[in-house]
Each structure stands twice: as C-alpha cells, then as structure tokens.
Amino acid sequence: xxxxxxxxxxxxxxxxxxxxxxxxxxxxRQLAEIKSIQRDIRxxxxxxxxxxxxxxxxxxxxRLQRLSEIYQSELELTPVEAHQxxxxxxxxxAPLEIEDILSRPLGGMAGDVGxxxxxxxxxxxx
Amino acid sequence: xxxxxxxxxxxxxxxxxxxxxxxxxxxxSTGSRTRSRFAITIALFMGVFALIGGRLVQFGxxxxxxxxxxxxxxxxxxxxxxxxxxxxVLATDIKTASLFAxxxxxxxxxxxxxxxxxxxxDLDLNTTYRRLRSGTGFAWLRRELTPGQQNEILKLGIPxxxxxxxxxxxxxxxxxxxxxxxxxxxxxxxxxxxEKYVDDQGFAELQEAGLTVGAALQPVRLSLDLRxxxxxxxxxxxxxxxxxxxAAGAVVLNAKTGEVVAMSSLPDYDPNNPYNALEKDRLxxxxxxxxxxxxxxxxxxxxxxxxxxKVHLGDKFDATKPIRxxxxxxxxxxxxxxxxxxxEIFIYSSNIGTAKMADTVGTEAHRAFLKxxxxxxxxxxxxxxxxxxxxxxxxxxxxxxxxxFGHGMATTPLQTAMAAxxxxxxxxxxxxxxxxxxxxxxELTAVQVVSKKTxxxxxxxxxxxxxxxxxxxxxxPGYFVGGKTGTAEKVINGRYSSDKRFNAFLAAFPxxxxxxxxxxxxxxxxxxxxxxxxTAGVNAAPTVAGIISRSASxxxxxxxxxxxxxxxxxxxx
Numbered sequence: 001x002x003x004x005x006x007x008x009x010x011x012x013x014x015x016x017x018x019x020x021x022x023x024x025x026x027x028x029r030q031l032a033e034i035k036s037i038q039r040d041i042r043x044x045x046x047x048x049x050x051x052x053x054x055x056x057x058x059x060x061x062x063r064l065q066r067l068s069e070i071y072q073s074e075l076e077l078t079p080v081e082a083h084q085x086x087x088x089x090x091x092x093x094a095p096l097e098i099e100d101i102l103s104r105p106l107g108g109m110a111g112d113v114g115x116x117x118x119x120x121x122x123x124x125x126x
Numbered sequence: 127x128x129x130x131x132x133x134x135x136x137x138x139x140x141x142x143x144x145x146x147x148x149x150x151x152x153x154x155s156t157g158s159r160t161r162s163r164f165a166i167t168i169a170l171f172m173g174v175f176a177l178i179g180g181r182l183v184q185f186g187x188x189x190x191x192x193x194x195x196x197x198x199x200x201x202x203x204x205x206x207x208x209x210x211x212x213x214x215v216l217a218t219d220i221k222t223a224s225l226f227a228x229x230x231x232x233x234x235x236x237x238x239x240x241x242x243x244x245x246x247x248d249l250d251l252n253t254t255y256r257r258l259r260s261g262t263g264f265a266w267l268r269r270e271l272t273p274g275q276q277n278e279i280l281k282l283g284i285p286x287x288x289x290x291x292x293x294x295x296x297x298x299x300x301x302x303x304x305x306x307x308x309x310x311x312x313x314x315x316x317x318x319x320x321e322k323y324v325d326d327q328g329f330a331e332l333q334e335a336g337l338t339v340g341a342a343l344q345p346v347r348l349s350l351d352l353r354x355x356x357x358x359x360x361x362x363x364x365x366x367x368x369x370x371x372x373a374a375g376a377v378v379l380n381a382k383t384g385e386v387v388a389m390s391s392l393p394d395y396d397p398n399n400p401y402n403a404l405e406k407d408r409l410x411x412x413x414x415x416x417x418x419x420x421x422x423x424x425x426x427x428x429x430x431x432x433x434x435x436k437v438h439l440g441d442k443f444d445a446t447k448p449i450r451x452x453x454x455x456x457x458x459x460x461x462x463x464x465x466x467x468x469x470e471i472f473i474y475s476s477n478i479g480t481a482k483m484a485d486t487v488g489t490e491a492h493r494a495f496l497k498x499x500x501x502x503x504x505x506x507x508x509x510x511x512x513x514x515x516x517x518x519x520x521x522x523x524x525x526x527x528x529x530x531f532g533h534g535m536a537t538t539p540l541q542t543a544m545a546a547x548x549x550x551x552x553x554x555x556x557x558x559x560x561x562x563x564x565x566x567x568x569e570l571t572a573v574q575v576v577s578k579k580t581x582x583x584x585x586x587x588x589x590x591x592x593x594x595x596x597x598x599x600x601x602x603p604g605y606f607v608g609g610k611t612g613t614a615e616k617v618i619n620g621r622y623s624s625d626k627r628f629n630a631f632l633a634a635f636p637x638x639x640x641x642x643x644x645x646x647x648x649x650x651x652x653x654x655x656x657x658x659x660x661t662a663g664v665n666a667a668p669t670v671a672g673i674i675s676r677s678a679s680x681x682x683x684x685x686x687x688x689x690x691x692x693x694x695x696x697x698x699x
Contacts, residue, residue, distance in 0.1 A: 053296055061353050061357070062300075079676055082679075
C-alpha cells in the first residue's frame with residue numbers, strides 16, 4: 001500500500017545513506033593516507049637529522065686532523081704556509097714567446113705537399 | 127502518532143447520539159489537547175534535530191586538531207640546532223628508540239631473551255630474564271638503540287616488546303666547543319652556555335606551552351668558526367702538554383665586530399657525557415674566571431698615558447732605581463737601569479716605567495680610564511657564565527701603581543681581549559658577542575674610548591714588541607703579528623709566588639689594521655727543558671703563533687710580506 005511518494009522518499013533515503021557512507025569511507029581513507037604520508041615525512045626528517053649529525057661527525061676537524069696524521073706517509077698533507085697564498089694578480093705574467101715565423105717554410109704555395117682538408121668545392125667534378 | 131489518532135476517532139464514533147453536546151465538548155476538549163500534544167512533540171523533535179544540526183555546523187566550522195596528543199611528552203621536546211658561522215652543525219637533536227617490555231604480555235620469557243640477545247649480544251641475560259618474568263606492566267630493557275638495532279628487533283616480532291622514541295641532544299664535535307655551547311639537562315632544557323641563552327630568549331616558554339613538539343625550528347647560528355675553534359683547542363692541548371700547565375685558555379676575537387670566532391678553556395668536558403662538567407677546575411676560565419693579567423695590562427696603562435696627552439711616544443722615564451712605596455719595592459724583571467722611552471718601557475716590559483706613566487696620569491684618571499674601556503664592569507654578552515672583575519675597594523696611589531702592570535685587580539681574559547680590541551681597532555669599544563654581527567651593527571653599539579691617534583700608537587708598539595721585544599716567538603711571517611706578553615706571579619697563600627706563574631699573550635694581526643685579537647693564557651706553565659725560562663715569551667707567544675699560522679687563512683686574512691713597521695710610527699705621527 002505504498003504510495004509513489006513513499007517509495008520515492010525511501011529511495012531518496014537509501015541513496016542519501018549510501019552517499020553519506022561512501023563520503024565518510026572516502027574521508028577515512030584519505031585521512032589514513034595523510035597519516036601515512038605524514039609518518040613517512042617524519043621518518044625522512046628524522047633520517048635527515050641523523051645523517052646530518054653523521055656528516056658533521058665525519059667531517060669534524062679533529063677527526064680529519066687525526067686521519068691526516070695517520071695517513072701522513074701517503075697523503076703528505078701539511079698546513080698551508082703564508083708564502084704559498086697568492087692572488088691571481090700576484091702571479092708573474094706568462095713569458096712572452098716570439099714565434100720564429102721567418103725560418104719556417106711558407107705554406108699554401110703551389111707544389112706544397114701539405115695535408116689536404118676534406119672540403120670538396122662545387123666547381124670541380126671528380 | 128497515527129495510531130493514537132485513529133483510536134481517538136473511533137472512541138468518538140462509539141459515543142451515543144444523545145450526549146452530542148457532551149461529546150462535542152469532549153471532541154473539542156480532546157481536539158485541543160491533541161493539538162497541544164502535537165505541538166509539544168514537534169517542538170521536541172525540532173529541538174533534537176536543531177541540536178544535531180548545530181553540532182554538525184560546529185564540527186564543520188572548527189578545524190580538526192591533528193596535533194600529536196602527547197604534546198606534554200617531555201622526551202620528545204625538540205630544541206633548535208646550533209650551527210657555526212658556516213652552517214656546520216654544533217648541536218642537534220637526534221631521535222633514539224628505547225626498548226621496553228610489558229612483562230605481563232610476554233608469552234615465553236626464555237625465547238624472548240634469546241631472541242633479543244641475538245641482536246644485543248651485550249645484554250645482561252639474567253637481569254633481562256628476571257625483568258621479563260616479573261609480571262609487572264612495564265620495564266625498560268635498553269635505552270638509546272641505533273636505528274639498525276631497532277629494525278632488527280622489530281623483525282623478530284616478539285609480543286609484549288615495544289619502542290619509545292626519545293630525543294637526545296647530540297654534539298658532533300664532542301668537547302671542541304663545549305664551554306660556548308653549554309649543556310642541556312635530561313628534560314632538554316638549556317642549563318649552561320648558549321643552550322641556556324637560547325632558552326632565556328623565550329624558547330623555554332614556547333617549550334612549556336608544548337609548541338616546540340614536531341615544529342620545524344630555525345637553527346641558531348653562532349659567530350664561532352668550528353675549524354678555528356678546533357685549531358685553538360688543539361694548540362692549547364699541545365701547549366698544556368708541552369709546558370705542563372694546569373690550565374690553558376684562548377680566544378680569537380674579531381676586532382672590528384666583537385664576534386668571538388673561537389674560544390676554548392682547558393680542561394673542559396664532553397657535553398655528550400658531561401659527568402664532570404660541574405667540577406670547579408673545568409669552569410670556563412675565559413669568561414667565568416678572573417685573573418690578575420700581569421704585564422698585558424701595561425698595554426692599557428700605556429694607552430691611557432698616550433691618550434691623556436700628558437705622555438708622548440718620545441718621552442723618557444727614569445727606570446734606574448726601583449720604586450719604594452709603602453712597604454713594597456717595585457723593580458724590573460729585565461732591568462735596564464737607565465732612562466727608558468715609552469716604546470722601550472713597553473718592549474722591555476718595565477714595571478718602573480709603567481708605574482711612572484700611571485703616576486703621571488693620576489689615580490682617579492687611571493680608574494676612570496679602566497672603567498671607560500670596560501675593565502671594571504661585568505661585560506655584556508650572551509654567555510650566562512660571565513664573572514665580574516674585582517678591583518680594590520678604595521683606589522690609592524699604591525693600587526694605581528700595581529694595577530698599571532697588572533697586579534691588584536682581576537679581570538676575565540675575554541674582557542681583556544675586548545679592551546685590547548678597542549685600543550687597536552681605532553678606539554671603539556665593542557662588547558663581545560657569540561652571535562654573528564656585521565661591522566655596521568657593531569658601529570651602532572660601539573663607544574669611542576680612545577682617540578684614533580692613540581690606537582695607531584698602540585699598533586706600532588704591539589708590532590715593535592714582536593719585532594724587537596719579548597714577543598718575538600709570536601711572529602708569523604706574512605701576517606704582521608703584534609702583541610704583548612704578560613707573566614704574572616700567582617698569589618699563593620696571600621703572597622706572590624716567584625715560581626708559580628700565570629702567563630698570557632695578547633696579540634693582534636695584521637698589526638697595520640688589526641682584524642683579529644688573539645689572547646692565550648697558560649696557568650702555571652713549567653719550563654720546557656730544565657733551566658729554560660717559563661715566561662710568557664717562551665710559552666704563550668709560540669702558542670699564539672701556532673694559532674695564527676694555522677687559522678689566518680681560514681679567517682680570510684691575506685698574507686702580505688711588504689709591511690714596514692716604520693709606516694705604523696709615521697701613521698701615528
């Protein structure tokens with residue numbers, strides 16, 4: 001004895017319930033995903049922190065000094081002396097070389113057996 | 127609702143026609159009652175739905191709080207990293223996992239012990255077994271595991287075993303910068319050094335409010351340079367060993383900005399394991415210890431005399447005879463027994479000459495000058511461990527005379543370096559800082575304490591002392607080092623002892639326009655070889671040379687070989 005309106009309303013109700021359920025379920029899934037990503041981020045951040053501390057530990061000047069002392073015979077590292085530090089303008093100018101072009105045989109003359117380049121000019125057919 | 131309505135309708139139909147008036151009245155009366163019932167019910171339902179709706183709206187409007195519920199968890203409180211001026215990590219937080227068990231939920235204690243000990247071979251089997259069998263709710267098994275160990279235990283999948291993350295302060299450099307960095311307590315609160323300074327700047331309140339949990343904190347940058355800091359500590363360690371000193375300390379101070387680039391005091395402690403940090407012998411001597419600085423104080427007396435314009439560089443003073451005042455006799459260690467000019471007094475470190483210079487200026491003016499260059503007040507810096515200098519209650523002529531060569535008042539070494547920087551940088555007193563500061567920022571707080579002319583004269587005297595005087599061993603070719611030695615006799619049982627010394631060397635480089643001031647102190651150094659001297663010129667000076675030669679290039683000072691010390695004298699005149 002259901003009237004059309006009743007059926008319609010029941011259908012609407014069921015649909016609404018289904019929609020609500022789906023939305024809620026999706027939201028929960030998204031939330032779980034966010035949490036998992038946040039956990040991953042935190043893990044990565046912690047790892048970065050540990051690695052940074054590790055890097056800092058490995059590059060401690062005291063450690064590097066100890067290592068360079070141990071491997072002195074192979075590395076032969078010594079502290080930089082003041083006289084070893086110069087700026088580019090302090091460097092002596094490169095010695096100027098005068099090329100002896102007079103005694104060299106002139107090139108590009110007829111009968112000169114020089115190496116030929118790979119260029120083929122259009123005017124000559126071979 | 128409908129049902130009750132129908133029932134009422136049928137009762138009405140059943141009534142006799144004779145009592146129609148009564149019935150009508152009844153209908154009327156029941157009808158109005160029904161209507162009021164309707165209204166009540168509707169109102170009730172409306173109320174409930176309005177409540178639900180309102181709550182929904184409320185949920186929709188407010189932002190959900192996703193913050194970690196354990197905001198008050200003290201073990202997860204984080205602190206900002208502390209980095210040096212180049213961004214190298216000096217102090218950081220690392221997360222460590224600690225292993226605990228819930229003995230009540232342990233199924234097989236034997237198996238559990240066996241499995242855990244496969245990962246942690248040094249675990250005490252008996253104690254662990256007893257703990258697991260105790261039946262209590264909670265028991266720690268091992269604190270601070272490495273991430274690798276944690277992973278392996280997780281893989282074992284033992285029921286009733288869990289991890290709790292804890293944050294721990296970690297100092298990768300160990301003792302390298304211990305006194306500057308300070309310490310934190312078990313609750314990760316700063317208790318000393320820059321760690322305490324960070325807390326005092328309002329960080330402690332943030333931490334209290336639980337706002338620092340999981341928040342990304344900006345690192346705190348210090349003015350220290352880790353490389354120079356290491357060099358300073360390394361040089362001090364070898365100096366302490368070579369000269370059998372009971373303590374040593376050094377500071378490298380930027381003369382133009384007041385930044386402390388390196389500061390070390392030995393013996394020190396490892397902040398990662400500070401079991402001995404509170405021993406009296408391990409205090410920060412550079413800022414929390416006061417000493418009679420000895421002859422380095424002649425720098426200030428000379429500067430005062432020149433700045434007063436009562437004394438000029440060419441003036442001569444009679445140093446032929448010791449001064450007798452009250453029951454004291456003041457004589458010279460390296461006596462020349464003749465009239466000495468001001469530069470000669472400085473390079474021969476003449477007590478008599480310096481005392482006479484102080485006398486020329488007068489006692490009142492002497493105290494006023496030391497006050498002006500900040501040697502009588504507690505210095506203003508970030509470090510909490512700063513001692514107040516001591517001075518005589520009443521300044522008499524005798525006090526002025528002894529203080530002129532560094533006896534009778536005590537200051538902190540860092541303060542001495544600060545005052546020396548003021549005399550050499552053109553006359554500007556800049557309070558030392560452990561945070562980065564630019565020259566412009568320093569200009570704003572700087573106080574002109576001596577004239578530029580006096581400053582030029584001091585540069586000349588400093589350099590002269592390294593070229594011809596007691597500071598020859600501090601010279602580093604190329605860096606034009608200038609400096610003043612100080613060998614003070616220590617007070618033992620109320621008397622000045624002649625074999626226990628407190629040595630200092632106050633240096634600046636390059637002397638033509640000092641960028642850095644280096645001060646080294648050595649407490650009770652012994653002669654390197656029997657029969658050799660143990661004055662500051664033979665132990666503190668070479669230590670300064672070692673520090674400068676190794677760190678100058680890192681500090682960005684360009685070596686130059688063409689310097690003429692005559693030019694310094696000319697620039698003064």
